[in-house]
Amino acid sequence: MEKLKRFSLPGFILVMAVLPHLLDSSWQEVAITFLVFSVVALSQDIILGKSGMFHMGQGLFFGMGAYATAILNNEFGWPILATIPVAILVPALIGILLAGPIVHLRGDYLLVVTIGFNIVFVQVLQNNLGGVTGGPNGIFGLDSLSLLGVELMSQLSVYYFAFAVLLLTFWVMRNLEGSKAGRALHYLREDQLAAESIGINTRVYKIFAFGLGAGLAGLAGTVFAVQYSAVSPEAFDFIQSVLFFSIVIVGGSSIPGVLLGVFVMFVVPEIFREFATWRYFIFGLAMIAAMILRPRGIVPATFGKIPKFLIKGGGHGA
Amino acid sequence: MARNELILTDVTKRFGGLTAVDALSLKVESGQIYGIIGPNGAGKTTVFNCITGIYKSEEGSVNWRGEEIRGMTPYQIVDRGIVRTFQTIRLFSQMSVAENIMSGRHIKSRQSWWHGIIHTPGSRRDELENWKKVEEQLDFFRLGEYAASPTGSLPYGIQRRVEMARAMAVDPTLLILDEPAAGLNDKETLVLLETIFKIRDKGVTVLLIEHDMDMVMEVTDYLTVINFGKQIAEGTPEQIQKDSAVIEAYLGSEDDDDE
Ligand SMILES: Nc1ncnc2c1ncn2[C@@H]1O[C@H](COP(=O)(O)OP(=O)(O)OP(=O)(O)O)[C@@H](O)[C@H]1O
Ligand SMILES: [Mg+2]
Numbered sequence: 001m002e003k004l005k006r007f008s009l010p011g012f013i014l015v016m017a018v019l020p021h022l023l024d025s026s027w028q029e030v031a032i033t034f035l036v037f038s039v040v041a042l043s044q045d046i047i048l049g050k051s052g053m054f055h056m057g058q059g060l061f062f063g064m065g066a067y068a069t070a071i072l073n074n075e076f077g078w079p080i081l082a083t084i085p086v087a088i089l090v091p092a093l094i095g096i097l098l099a100g101p102i103v104h105l106r107g108d109y110l111l112v113v114t115i116g117f118n119i120v121f122v123q124v125l126q127n128n129l130g131g132v133t134g135g136p137n138g139i140f141g142l143d144s145l146s147l148l149g150v151e152l153m154s155q156l157s158v159y160y161f162a163f164a165v166l167l168l169t170f171w172v173m174r175n176l177e178g179s180k181a182g183r184a185l186h187y188l189r190e191d192q193l194a195a196e197s198i199g200i201n202t203r204v205y206k207i208f209a210f211g212l213g214a215g216l217a218g219l220a221g222t223v224f225a226v227q228y229s230a231v232s233p234e235a236f237d238f239i240q241s242v243l244f245f246s247i248v249i250v251g252g253s254s255i256p257g258v259l260l261g262v263f264v265m266f267v268v269p270e271i272f273r274e275f276a277t278w279r280y281f282i283f284g285l286a287m288i289a290a291m292i293l294r295p296r297g298i299v300p301a302t303f304g305k306i307p308k309f310l311i312k313g314g315g316h317g318a
Numbered sequence: 319m320a321r322n323e324l325i326l327t328d329v330t331k332r333f334g335g336l337t338a339v340d341a342l343s344l345k346v347e348s349g350q351i352y353g354i355i356g357p358n359g360a361g362k363t364t365v366f367n368c369i370t371g372i373y374k375s376e377e378g379s380v381n382w383r384g385e386e387i388r389g390m391t392p393y394q395i396v397d398r399g400i401v402r403t404f405q406t407i408r409l410f411s412q413m414s415v416a417e418n419i420m421s422g423r424h425i426k427s428r429q430s431w432w433h434g435i436i437h438t439p440g441s442r443r444d445e446l447e448n449w450k451k452v453e454e455q456l457d458f459f460r461l462g463e464y465a466a467s468p469t470g471s472l473p474y475g476i477q478r479r480v481e482m483a484r485a486m487a488v489d490p491t492l493l494i495l496d497e498p499a500a501g502l503n504d505k506e507t508l509v510l511l512e513t514i515f516k517i518r519d520k521g522v523t524v525l526l527i528e529h530d531m532d533m534v535m536e537v538t539d540y541l542t543v544i545n546f547g548k549q550i551a552e553g554t555p556e557q558i559q560k561d562s563a564v565i566e567a568y569l570g571s572e573d574d575d576d577e
Contacts, residue, residue, distance in 0.1 A: 197372070
């Protein structure tokens with residue numbers, strides 16, 4: 001636990017920057033998955049951890065980004081990079097539209113509604129709505145990344161693409177923390193009535209959280225589509241959303257917590273290959289243990305990120 | 319209508335069959351320290367909730383500086399300069415004292431939602447300016463040493479101060495305090511009285527509920543006494559002390575001024 005507290009983001013970034021050169025191709029694959037799912041889990045954290053909304057449908061936004069990239073590339077021949085704005089904005093807008101009528105719902109009701117959205121989405125994909133989603137098989141044979149006319153076919157370039165997206169996510173999360181909007185999310189999670197009574201339009205900020213969380217998940221979807229050169233409905237199934245939800249709850253609403261959750265969920269099972277089918281078992285046990293021992297998550301959210309000039313000693317530090 | 323007046327006219331709020339506030343009228347004038355007193359369950363907090371938009375009264379009017387605010391949301395009312403504290407303290411308990419006070423700057427901050435994603439020189443400046451305002455409140459309420467402490471772990475008396483500091487960070491025109499002395503010891507109550515006078519001297523109108531009669535008599539300029547949701551008397555503290563209806567309402571209800 002002490003080690004986790006000393007988690008340093010620069011150190012982590014450094015390790016991840018050199019990591020792929022130490023890995024063989026199959027482990028690079030695992031590392032890419034770790035990066036992509038970390039982005040999705042962090043985007044889930046904006047909605048669930050920071051804002052306290054019980055949203056269990058993040059697979060929907062993740063999938064929407066992936067399909068946006070796949071459809072635009074495969075059907076309309078857009079270069080992958082050109083699909084990115086759409087893969088961010090479409091989920092973000094859908095997130096905002098869906099959130100509008102539901103954010104006032106209490107935790108358990110919101111949970112059921114977001115699960116419902118996720119199920120409807122996967123059904124739509126499976127039934128090949130509009131003839132563009134490819135039905136149960138999905139869409140395959142996407143182009144690879146290309147930058148300034150250079151094709152970036154290698155797995156290594158996919159890794160660095162995923163890594164860049166994770167860094168961007170870190171940057172957004174940091175900006176969020178040091179902003180009026182980010183604090184508003186914390187306030188409304190802690191006490192909605194108090195937040196309203198101090199002047200916060202909680203509804204607007206809840207919808208904002210959904211929009212931002214959905215946009216980031218959509219961007220992760222693009223990377224996912226590039227990684228496999230394909231998309232298919234089951235990758236964005238409701239059970240995936242349950243995992244992202246659980247990762248934030250078990251890990252805690254913090255960057256190290258979320259990364260640890262993703263690691264336990266998606267990397268540890270690869271290390272113990274013969275146990276791979278036991279991943280839910282391992283994670284289930286981790287969930288139970290964490291919730292009993294550390295109900296606020298393994299690495300809980302930390303507060304007290306205030307300007308230094310306000311801290312006047314006194315030994316009361318947070 | 320530049321005067322900072324709050325005028326309630328025939329405000330009525332019912333919960334099922336219970337009329338918690340019954341055709342209540344009162345007028346708080348600019349610069350006053352105005353008190354609302356009454357026995358437990360008289361409807362005092364409900365009046366505050368009707369003013370601050372937590373409840374919408376079924377009937378009557380709540381007029382603030384010439385504008386009807388009945389039916390507005392709490393944040394719209396804060397935007398018009400009315401801020402309140404709660405009888406049962408409602409802080410963001412896992413967050414630090416400074417962050418709690420910063421919430422009061424939310425409505426004054428010029429940052430847009432998208433500054434939560436990308437900062438600009440303007441948003442950084444705005445952020446710093448608001449933290450400086452937090453520092454002013456930390457100094458005013460002598461909370462500097464607790465700036466980084468999570469509020470949930472602090473003693474009750476300090477939590478009450480944090481809640482007032484948070485409200486004052488809004489730069490309100492009307493500050494509404496629901497039993498600010500509840501749970502405070504005598505020394506803390508004295509400090510509170512001083513603070514309330516200082517707040518009034520800054521030009522803020524104060525409307526407060528109080529159970530502690532001695533304190534009410536000392537601090538308020540004008541009082542309304544309610545019982546069963548109805549006004550039974552109003553006047554200066556001297557007038558109220560002599561009022562027979564008030565004396566009667568308080569007889570036998572002296573036993574329970576906790577909470
Ligand atoms: N949300 C509510 N639902 C139902 N009844 C309520 C509600 N809020 C208050 N009441 C009732 O309205 C009446 C007035 O309550 P209120 O809290 O305004 O009293 P008060 O004067 O503030 O009392 P106290 O001195 O105990 O704080 C009480 O009978 C109370 O039970
Ligand atoms: Mg009350």
